[in-house]
Amino acid sequence: MKQLLPFLSLLTLPIAYATPAPATTVLFSTHSDGEAAQRGRLTGQVLSARREPVEGLSVALKGTSFGTMTGSDGQFRLSAPAGTYQLVVSGLGYATQELAVAVTGGETTVLPTIVAPASQQQLHGVTVTGSRTLNDQPVAIGKLPVRPLDLPQSIATIPQPVLEQQQTLRLSDVLANVSGVYVMGTTGGTQEELASRGFAMGSNNTFKNGARFNNGILPEVSSLESFEVLKGSAAILFGNVAAGGIVNLVTKKPRFAPGGSLGLRVGSFDFYKPMLDMYGAVGSSEHVAYRLNATYETARSFRDGVSSERVYANPSLLFKLGGKTEVLVEGDYLRDDRTPDYGVGAINYRLVNGPRGRFLGAGWVNNQTTQRSLSTTFSHRLNAAWQLRGLASYQGYDNDQLRISRPTNVQDNGDFARSAQRGGTMQDYFLGQIDLTGKFETGPLTHAVLVGADADKYNTTNLSYSSQAYDVINILRPENSPQRRTDTPTPALASRSHAPIRRAGAYAQDLVGLGEHLKLLAGVRYSYQESGTKKLTYKDNQLSQATPSYDDAFSPRFGVVYQPISTTSVFASYANSFTLNSGQDVHGGALAPSLFNQYEVGVKNDLFHGLLSANLTAYRIVNSNQAQTIQEFLAPGLRNPAFNPDRSDARELAGEVTSKGLELDVMSKPYQGWSFIAGYSYNHTAYTRSTLYKEGDLLRYNPSHTANLSAYYTVQNSPLKGLQGGLLAYYVGERQAGRNYRTLYDKNGHLTPDNRQLIALSAYAQLDATIGYSWQVLTLRLKAANLLNELSYNVHDDNSVNPIAPRNYAATLTYSF
Structure with a gap:
């Protein structure tokens, strides 16, 4: 371990002299200790007109480099020197909001809930990509809504766009994106046995939406919204789990805006898989939404006499x-x-x-x-x-x-x-x-x-x-x-x-x-x-x-x-x-x-x-x-x-x-x-x-x-x-x-x-x-x-x-x- 410390310190050297962060990043390193002592904090939450948390909106102090992004719960938190400012809340698809705020040195000011109405401007041909980095997106399996950058643990998340782009079919396809987590065996061809850091990850270490599931079966991947990995010990959260880490399969969630997809996948060895994904509000309700993912799969194999059929x-x-x-x-x-x-x-x-x-x-x-x-x-x-x-x-x-x-x-x-x-x-x-x-x-x-x-x-x-x-x-x-x-x-x-x-x-x-x-x-x-x-x-x-x-x-x-x-x-x-x-x-x-x-x-x-x-x-x-x-x-x-x-x-x-x-x-x-x-x-x-x-x-x-x-x-x-x-x-x-x-x-x-x-x-x-x-x-x-x-x-x-x-x-x- 001692031999690794010089290497770790060298890795951080070019980072400290990197180009200054953009306006949407809170800058802490450009102020003296005296100025930092006079700083205060602002915290609050941004909701949509339907009172739903809005993630990924920019929250910045106008005319400064102090800012941040709203989290998955719509909440934000930023730090700045004492003074009065105009707080600007903006983002794609939402009308820009401005409000006067005061920052008090050494104190945290909780702002009233901010409602961001949908923008009336028509958007054409816009592709929305994720606003969070690997180190900025909290994982649901971690229970605490804290970004990975603030935690002393290795964490990885594979989002849905990657899963779709790579056309993943099994967990082994997903794991090809995560270091140190691998398939250790496929006993009988009916399962994929996972391991991490030298230790098997049995059913105690595999989760779906935060609850353990029996991994003696090949889980369905087409329904995933993301794939989360907490490497190393997770015993404090879940008790007797193996030391190598845990994985969490997060399935797609309901949405109020109507939409969906219908697909068909065909492949070698007589593989056929129709897929359905649909979502929207129940009726015209603003309080109840639904989602349905369903697939059917049938295939033969490159192995003589081997076949499979599954319904999900x-x-x-x-x-x-x-x-x-x-x-x-x-x-x-x-x-x-x-x-x-x-x-x-x-x-x-x-x-x-x-x-x-x-x-x-x-x-x-x-x-x-x-x-x-x-x-x-x-x-x-x-x-x-x-x-x-x-x-x-x-x-x-x-x-x-x-x-x-x-x-x-x-x-x-x-x-x-x-x-x-x-x-x-x-x-x-x-x-x-x-x-x-x-x-x-x-x-x-x-x-x-x-x-x-x-x-x-x-x-x-x-x-x-x-x-x-x-x-x-x-x-x-x-x-x-x-x-x-x-x-x-x-x-x-x-x-x-x-x-x-x-x-x-x-x-x-x-x-x-x-x-x-x-x-x-x-x-x-x-x-x-x-x-x-x-x-x-x-x-x-x-x-x-x-x-x-x-x-x-x-x-x-x-x-x-x-x-x-x-x-x-x-x-x-x-x-x-x-x-x-x-x-x-x-x-x-x-x-x-x-x-x-x-x-x-x-x-x-x-x-x-x-x-x-x-x-x-x-x-x-x-x-x-x-x-x-x-x-x-x-x-x-x-x-x-x-x-x-x-x-x-x-x-x-x-x-x-x-x-x-x-x-x-x-x-x-x-x-x-x-x-x-x-x-x-x-x-x-x-x-x-x-x-x-x-x-x-x-x-x-x-x-x-x-x-x-x-x-x-x-x-x-x-x-x-x-x-x-x-x-x-x-x-x-x-x-x-x-x-x-x-x-x-x-x-x-x-x-x-x-x-x-x-x-x-x-x-x-x-x-x-x-x-x-x-x-x-x-x-x-x-x-x-x-x-x-x-x-x-x-x-x-x-x-x-x-x-x-x-x-x-x-x-x-x-x-x-």
Whole structure:
């Protein structure tokens, strides 16, 4: 970490001497300390004629360089020397407002609500682009309405225009724009398993509109308004989340102005996807608006015998209850049927060199998943500085999979004894959450406060079926397998287990401003969780019940942000998080949670009047008490005093895993038709202490390097106006799958060989190209993906070796109304 500090300081040198910011930026660095002491602050809110917050309006003091922009809640805040001014509120589509204001030194003046009526001037051919930079747009998943530039954490947001421009279809397409977050596997081809900074991001780390969702299914991307990433620890906000970070899918919201689109996407491998998006006021109401997103998708695959079909609907209603209260009701329904596909197989931890499309399953396999959710978000502005927000959410998840066993224990000659298997999961998830956010001052200090509490509950039922020996095929020559069967088996139900989880937490966080340049962040969360399992075995009709476990933990967070100028932040932070462990300790009790300590430093910059954002972050994450099975011998002849022969499967917190790395994120705003996104990440996650694994061994699935670059251009002011094109390049470095080698000893303390091995996966680079043309209400976009026809694999252990798709094409035609 020390070696990185000189580099960080060098990065800030050219920034401090950048061209002065425009009038819409608050300038703090051009005044003496004496003048700054006589400064005061103005704060207020801008609403439309319908009493809706207006985002992106310029709020400036006439004849000065002091100004700012309204946030997503319509609020603004600026600082200036004491005196009287004319405050000018202006923006595209709204009539300019002017009012006299007085700034009192050392005080904050709260202005009356400003109403900005719509402009009567007719606008022709105007394209409105986002007014916020990567560092200026607060993320909903952060709960506190504070711009990322003021927070000691790496944050990324991918907005809807980028998603449309790149014609994203899956989350993996979206992640190609974010450094350090990647797909670690696609087990069975039915999901995309995400990871960040060396740690898996399971369902605890994936959110939709602020509520957790089960990521065992491929989520729908066409309905997204934006994609948010909080890298690093988010334990203070959500409890036991993995240390690498969290993602939040923000779906499109209702609008009062009528509009929408109807589209059709077609592509390689018989891909067809009609899409509908419509919105507007309910009737002629000024208080109720709606939105409906719906899609249908059917496709085959480059994999022989693999197909999919899915239906999606995302209806929502927005209720305006007066000028201060909103209620947003959102529904989400997805049914996904597809062929489970465990890939091309491996022999003795070696990838099989065979056709990319070779399928080792059977014609009767099927994976059916239904996911549905309903959420209600309540927001009430108590005044210009304080807001109360509540969220109540339900999610149902049902999965039924009839499959051929994964290709494991394959013989050297390629023979694979297949079994017929079935499994099922039924899950109900309930969440209640309430947050109070506010801004106030105590003397010279400013505060941005978050206080909240949440409680959630999982009710999960798993169905297990008896595995049936089915047939034997040869994965090298499956078409010549004489014992290959085609009839559909009927595995018998073997057991049903019920695993409830109940959690609750309370948290508080304060971002304290000490003058114009320094901010301190401090907060803590208390989390409580209880869980237990009941299992009914049908063979003997026996009911077993695990002893319930009760866990709690405190998760502190500290950070400091230094802003030498208003467009640059240098930060450092510490956070603690935890994850729960399965299994029992040597005494038969529940195993304690594993604790993670995370350290992060970085610099955030908005350059060239906000046209370019460039952020660099370095981090170190240490899990100092990783859970491992207790070994009887630690070395030849050295018996482990913690081992109990009566509990040979007991576990202990005896390992340590350390992740360290560097991330760079660069994003531009559109300028003269050009826009681009770039990123790079380096990560090294390894065992740094273990009684089971070799110290220094890398953890699986994590590429040491990733990089991304996308550039797009839209023709302006010429006969070809509306034509756009771009390229997206994504690089994934070397990584490993398989299984880490273990140091094992027999009952006599002698070292025994372990047949586990790692599978080295080579680096690859994928290049995509898009071109589009918009004419009045019609838009046609074409995409060529994996232009170089690169071959690589997403591998889970050694039993789901799924090749990436070859070169493929897609076309999307959209009619807007």
